[in-house]
Amino acid sequence: MSRPIKPSRRIQALTGGALAALLLAAGCTSNTPESDSSGDSGTKANAASSNDETGETVTIGFSGPAADHGWLAAINSAALAEAEKFDDIELKAAEGTNDPSLQISQIETFINDKVDAIVLLPTDGAALTNVAIKAMDAGIPVINVDREFSSPFAARTTILGDNYGMGVSAGTYACDLIEKNDINDPVIAEIAGIDSLPLTQDRSQGFKDALASCDQTVDNRVAAEFTVESGEEQASNLLQAEPKIDIIWNHDDDQGVGVKAAFDNANRDEFFFIGGAGSANAMRWIQDGEMEATVLYPPTQAADGIRLARLIVQNKGLSDLVQVEVPKRIVLNAPVVTKENVDQYIDQGFES
């Protein structure tokens, strides 16, 4: 691990650009904290970091959508729990809301309060862009979580799950299933989330593109609303539209509870059922053999956002990167959880 390399301008330029890193919780912790970590003075800064040592107190404003959905609830609770772990973080958490104008006023309050950093999971990325730019102009770094702003000037760092990648993972896995099981002319169905959200469109596009690589297309597509009830309704209708389905990808494990209920109500299980997000329910189904796989969309992004905000304010970098500054953009990986590796992920599964 020890790399006695002086961080040069070139390396900074190389790594500082479009850097996509898998951020592991373990990656930020270290065994032997050292006193000096500010990149430009120490040569061992990246080998052993002092990132977790208590530094100057950082006031972080956190605002996210209303936790009316298991994944969002997990996002919020993970963020609050992460802030608790650090003595030098003072967290101001705004009440979760689905109303963009209320969220804008929350951010304005943070700006007036002169917080040191803002971690923001916008209800709608585009709608919150202006106020985020305002915060940045006021010298407050904004960490954009999950739903992206429409301007690159609105955030110091963006950390997000890979929605397109989720679709690709699901599609690639579907292709593997088709090949492995030698399915001729497979019927592939997709149960999407709220269709007007860019994240849903990205997931669907990724799924479509990955399927195209094995010459397949989505035969039936319905869109639910991330709620159990809509999942049940859409899945019930979907099952009636096709007498036999080979593969179903459901974007979201929260609505998946309803989707599963619809399968059980109709006594249908002839297909491979692939989920999305990675709820604890889904992982238990995978263990029980009632579900084939689920594609992970980590609910720890806001928690990572809190950590990044602290590092940025304290002028620290990510200890496992050579680069001395926190990257501009971090895209999380979207692995496929199957019966083989479910034990490895089940602790991260969120209760919906």
Place this chain on the structure above:
Amino acid sequence: MDAAREGLPAQATGTDSAGTAPSGRGSGDHGVLGNLMGSSFGRNLGLVVALVLLCLVGIATAGEQFASIDNMLTILRLASVIGVVSIGMTFVITGGGIDLSVGALVALCSVWASTVATQTLANDYHWIVMVSTAVLVGVGAGLVNGLLIAYGRVVPFIATLAMLAGARGLAEIIAQRRTQIIKVDGFREFFGGSVLGVPVLVIMFVLVSVVGWIVLNRTTFGRRTFAVGGNPEAARLAGIKVQRHTVMLYVIVGLCCGIAAVMLMARTTTGSSTHGTLYELDAIAAVVIGGTLLSGGRGTIVGTVFGVLIFTTLSNVFIQNNLSSSAQAVAKGLIIVVAVLLQQRIANRSDGT
């Protein structure tokens, strides 16, 4: 109530010109059977035409897959929950009120009836505990609505708007925004099962509709509902206890929400604070295209049932054809307008003869 009173005389004359005022009901009650059949048939003809057209489109585009018994039962099963809510809504709207809190009440009932405590109790005794919890919560919330409106003199729109926010919030607090999975076996088996091939949910919908029809059209309570909705002042002068009657109407819709919550819990095997989202609008849409007058005084259970079936069939046909939900929303809007226009034409014509 005051606002409703002011608006009502004008509406009542409007109804008279359409010939379907409460008096028309009354005469049908005593008159020849054919007369009643003729008028209600005429009123519902637009809906029948719309539903048949939808089914024809379904058969033309999806063929056997659409016309299969399985699919028909699926449509009916999906229509059941919102159907029961809409029956309750028909009563309040006919009685000159409105209930915006139905979706939130369904959520609250479902959450309250599926808490760990309730489920443990249900496991120890019987799943009937869950059913009665849901129904009691619904009736209780309806009672609060009714008392606020009748005796607190809060406008129905505002009172139930407050309940919409309050009940949904309470549901979130109780459920801690988690989805509560129902593990009481008897419950799922009973409500998820079917009798002679007909899902229990559909049977419940039919029962609620039939009881609703009888109560509205064949009892004093029903006649009083038309009177209170048509002209509360006249109803009061005629000796009807308008306030007590209004409370009863909101209790009825609360009861329907409780029943609907039980059905939804069976359908999804969960209780959740996100259940019943936008039910208030779906129910009002179904009631209104069914031919119930939004300002009260005229109401039809049969029309409401058709209204619900039209919307449920619509989404089924769209999914059968793999069309997007956005196109579905556009079609839904069109259907509301076309059905109401058709209905007015036919009603006017049948009155002319």
